[in-house]
Amino acid sequence: MMEMSNELNERAIGVFDSGVGGLTVLAELQKYLPNESFLYLGDTARVPYGSRSPETIIRYSKRVAGHLVRKKIKALVIACNTATTYAYEELRKSCKPFNIEVFGVIEPGAKSALAKTRNNHIAVLGTEGTIKGKKYNEILHRLSAQIQIQEKACPLFVPLIEEGWHHTEVAEIIAEKYLHDIQEVDTVILGCTHYPLLKRLLQKIRPNMTFIDSAESTARFIRASLTEKNLLSTTSEAKTSYLVTDNLERFERVGYYFLNHPPHPLELIDIQDSDELA
Amino acid sequence: MMEMSNELNERAIGVFDSGVGGLTVLAELQKYLPNESFLYLGDTARVPYGSRSPETIIRYSKRVAGHLVRKKIKALVIACNTATTYAYEELRKSCKPFNIEVFGVIEPGAKSALAKTRNNHIAVLGTEGTIKGKKYNEILHRLSAQIQIQEKACPLFVPLIEEGWHHTEVAEIIAEKYLHDIQEVDTVILGCTHYPLLKRLLQKIRPNMTFIDSAESTARFIRASLTEKNLLSTTSEAKTSYLVTDNLERFERVGYYFLNHPPHPLELIDIQDSDELA
Numbered sequence: 001m002m003e004m005s006n007e008l009n010e011r012a013i014g015v016f017d018s019g020v021g022g023l024t025v026l027a028e029l030q031k032y033l034p035n036e037s038f039l040y041l042g043d044t045a046r047v048p049y050g051s052r053s054p055e056t057i058i059r060y061s062k063r064v065a066g067h068l069v070r071k072k073i074k075a076l077v078i079a080c081n082t083a084t085t086y087a088y089e090e091l092r093k094s095c096k097p098f099n100i101e102v103f104g105v106i107e108p109g110a111k112s113a114l115a116k117t118r119n120n121h122i123a124v125l126g127t128e129g130t131i132k133g134k135k136y137n138e139i140l141h142r143l144s145a146q147i148q149i150q151e152k153a154c155p156l157f158v159p160l161i162e163e164g165w166h167h168t169e170v171a172e173i174i175a176e177k178y179l180h181d182i183q184e185v186d187t188v189i190l191g192c193t194h195y196p197l198l199k200r201l202l203q204k205i206r207p208n209m210t211f212i213d214s215a216e217s218t219a220r221f222i223r224a225s226l227t228e229k230n231l232l233s234t235t236s237e238a239k240t241s242y243l244v245t246d247n248l249e250r251f252e253r254v255g256y257y258f259l260n261h262p263p264h265p266l267e268l269i270d271i272q273d274s275d276e277l278a
Numbered sequence: 279m280m281e282m283s284n285e286l287n288e289r290a291i292g293v294f295d296s297g298v299g300g301l302t303v304l305a306e307l308q309k310y311l312p313n314e315s316f317l318y319l320g321d322t323a324r325v326p327y328g329s330r331s332p333e334t335i336i337r338y339s340k341r342v343a344g345h346l347v348r349k350k351i352k353a354l355v356i357a358c359n360t361a362t363t364y365a366y367e368e369l370r371k372s373c374k375p376f377n378i379e380v381f382g383v384i385e386p387g388a389k390s391a392l393a394k395t396r397n398n399h400i401a402v403l404g405t406e407g408t409i410k411g412k413k414y415n416e417i418l419h420r421l422s423a424q425i426q427i428q429e430k431a432c433p434l435f436v437p438l439i440e441e442g443w444h445h446t447e448v449a450e451i452i453a454e455k456y457l458h459d460i461q462e463v464d465t466v467i468l469g470c471t472h473y474p475l476l477k478r479l480l481q482k483i484r485p486n487m488t489f490i491d492s493a494e495s496t497a498r499f500i501r502a503s504l505t506e507k508n509l510l511s512t513t514s515e516a517k518t519s520y521l522v523t524d525n526l527e528r529f530e531r532v533g534y535y536f537l538n539h540p541p542h543p544l545e546l547i548d549i550q551d552s553d554e555l556a
Contacts, residue, residue: 052524053524156443
């Protein structure tokens with residue numbers, strides 16, 4: 001079997017995030033692409049990206065991508081909304097010479113939201129960086145002329161989830177506060193890969209709104225694209241491994257909330273300034 | 279005047295933290311040492327240190343120290359409990375060849391708490407890293423044989439303060455949750471340089487306890503030490519400047535909560551792997 005398959009098809013798909021958040025995307029990818037191997041990289045020595053400047057996010061993303069490209073991946077998934085906002089175009093350019101497809105999480109989420117909304121009022125929740133970058137805004141307006149958009153940065157959601165408090169009363173009060181002005185919309189994009197863990201709670205607070213988790217739409221989009229490009233694995237020897245740049249123990253502990261199993265095998269790696277892609 | 283003074287005495291005191299938290303220490307230093315100049319460095323490209331591994335905290339601290347040492351400082355204040363926990367000894371060693379005194383925030387805070395407690399029950403609140411490092415524990419036990427210590431990591435306090443929510447009901451609920459088991463102690467060490475902003479709220483929840491803000495005791499300790507070593511400035515041309523490694527705008531905005539004035543003059547600098555002190 002192996003001899004028949006194309007070497008390129010059997011390469012892993014690289015998936016990266018600043019930390020654990022991208023695991024929501026990884027889980028959907030595993031569901032939609034059960035024959036594929038994944039190499040997940042959480043840049044935990046530099047997490048979070050969500051409150052950093054565009055320049056720093058681009059620099060960190062290019063270092064991570066450089067590391068993954070050297071591992072011979074066939075595609076790169078930016079499983080982080082903030083990194084997609086600022087580094088998607090740069091990474092596409094940098095990965096082109098290596099023939100590596102680059103996918104972000106924003107366009108698929110935006111398209112799902114447009115397919116759902118009935119009143120053309122959409123809200124986007126995200127980190128400070130994602131909201132300030134206005135990428136959802138730009139894409140939604142490009143795809144639909146009459147859409148109205150409300151955006152809200154929710155910086156406490158990530159630490160709340162990482163503390164494991166996303167089912168508590170505290171989470172409910174904080175969510176009520178952030179959603180206070182979100183009233184007229186019928187569709188809300190969870191514009192941060194951590195937020196799916198709050199979906200049930202948010203749904204309870206705003207039962208009339210649809211919450212869009214971009215992980216699933218991203219996975220569907222990637223499956224379609226790899227299929228079209230004939231890049232799917234032809235064997236079923238799928239495996240996933242995890243790399244982090246710091247604090248294995250914390251990644252294991254918090255990663256469990258996201259996967260319901262430990263992220264194994266897990267390896268600590270070092271990423272240097274010099275890993276940056278040209 | 280300037281001609282009379284010793285060049286070394288007129289050098290600035292370097293103060294560093296991963297971000298804004300150390301500004302509580304800086305403010306006390308300015309109060310206790312009004313003739314001194316300060317160079318504050320917030321390593322905002324790598325903030326927060328509190329959830330990172332010891333190795334990474336040491337590495338980042340040594341890069342920051344390397345940068346400040348090249349700026350010709352006369353003393354270095356580690357205005358961060360997590361960096362003091364893991365990097366104090368290393369930085370002392372690395373700074374010795376440059377004749378630069380290194381100060382941390384833990385020992386002064388521990389001594390203040392020991393001076394206050396009547397029932398010999400002390401609690402320490404801090405980041406994950408600080409609590410796990412058990413430095414307060416070690417120092418308190420070294421200084422007093424019969425002390426009992428309770429430790430509690432409070433990872434949501436920092437993002438809560440940085441969101442500007444430290445006076446809200448949310449802060450109160452979160453604080454109640456963290457303080458739930460803190461009952462028998464009479465003295466609580468605020469083992470993170472952000473936490474003084476929560477002092478009034480914590481005091482309200484536990485009116486019978488004394489909350490120790492290590493910023494003030496650190497400033498008093500440093501004044502005594504510089505006086506003893508004849509290192510005080512002899513002019514009154516004090517000035518403070520601020521350096522950050524990322525996101526000027528955010529540092530200005532959040533820094534305001536800490537200083538009640540904008541942190542100016544403020545400059546964006548780049549710190550590289552190669553800045554690391556030997």
